[in-house]
Amino acid sequence: MTTREIIDKIMPSFTEWFEKIGHKDTEKFREEDNAKRDRLEILFNEVKLPYDRPERMTARDIVDQTSLFQKIVREKGDKLCALRVVPNNPKLPKFRQRGLTLNEYLNGWFKELKIDPNNYKIEVVPHPIKNDYSITFIVNDHGIFGEIITGGHWQLTQGLLEDELITFSSNFSDIKISKKNKEIEAYLKEMIKYLLIQQAKQEILNKKTQAEFTKTGHLKGYFEYSIWSPTEKYFIDYNRVIPDMIKTTIPLINSHSGQLTGMCGSPGKAVGNVKIVFEPNKSDFETGDILVCTMTMIDYAPLMQKAVAIITEQGSLLSHAAIISRELGKPCIIGVKDATKLLTNGDLIEIDATEGVIKKIDV
Helix, strand or coil, X not given: CCHHHHHHHCXXXXXXXXXXXXXXXXXXXXXXXXXXXXXXXXXXXXXXXXXXXXXXXXXHHHHHCCHHHHHHHHHHCCCEEEEEEEECCCCCCCEEEEEEEHHHHHHCHHHXXXXXXXXXXXXXXXXXXXXXXXXXXXXXXXXXXXXXXXXXXXXXXXXXXXXXXEEEEECCCCEEXXXXXHHHHHHHHHHHHHCECCHHHHHHHHHHHCCCECCCCEECEEEEEEEXXXXXXXXXXXXXXXXXXCCCCCCCCCCCCCCCECEEEECCEEEEEEEECCCHHHCCCCCCCEEEECCCCHHHHHHHHHCCEEEECCCCCCCHHHHHHHHHCCCEEECCCCHHHXXXXXXXXXXXXXXXEEEECCC
């Protein structure tokens, strides 16, 4: 599957994942996601937090070709962007695309949307030709922890990794990185500094966005940070809800070695029979099986609900699928190299996801 196909077909938001599993907080997540750039705009205005600031208009501006629409097209029409079509009413669906020019969207994809233009606002979000680094991380009372790759953010959020995954953690002063890299360390220090907010501004941000802060004064939340070049570094997401789902720091690297080991995507222990799945819509998966796959895309959600545990060859700790596994309360080990080859359908295994260890049981 090409990158374009991945972007088009299997890049669901948290809201879409939550809808798929029938999560009780789906609407809460929808509202949080729809308004993320409104919160980032407040941070930009109050504390100069850099973010991928969009051009804004309404769908009605496009339909009526207003002067604002014409100005944006003149300035941005031939530039790569992400187009977000965000409802004024959170119960309506959100639409988004990325990786094309604004003119390409307007002449194709946007025309195909069946929306009432009076109910939607438009965000034309800058889109890089390439990412030097992509970072996802959590800030909570325990510290800061996250993941870095040299590819795009979609790889981190979806857990489809082509390059080495680098992990990091910080106690708000020192930074530990799984792979020594002075350039990355400098970027991380700069990134974390943006989130250290003065007391007076904390009160303003709490009033305007219900922002919360650590005892050290750092803004709490789930963040995505994108480094397009040494001079183009932007926050691209700020979510206040996700940290509540991750109460403590997750072990970033397990201390065990061996073929059947990985990282803890969701803690817990389980025993069950292996079911290797490559095509979830064609699988005869049984309740209580242990799901083994390359990576859990949204089509795997029904199987994840049936599974007693989940093992994936790829993945990242803050990928959508890993977080959903925690919400389902299913033990999950990610990053188990060649799991679909080293395990066989019907194998009885025991997994300790907290330690990241898998053991075959002789019968």
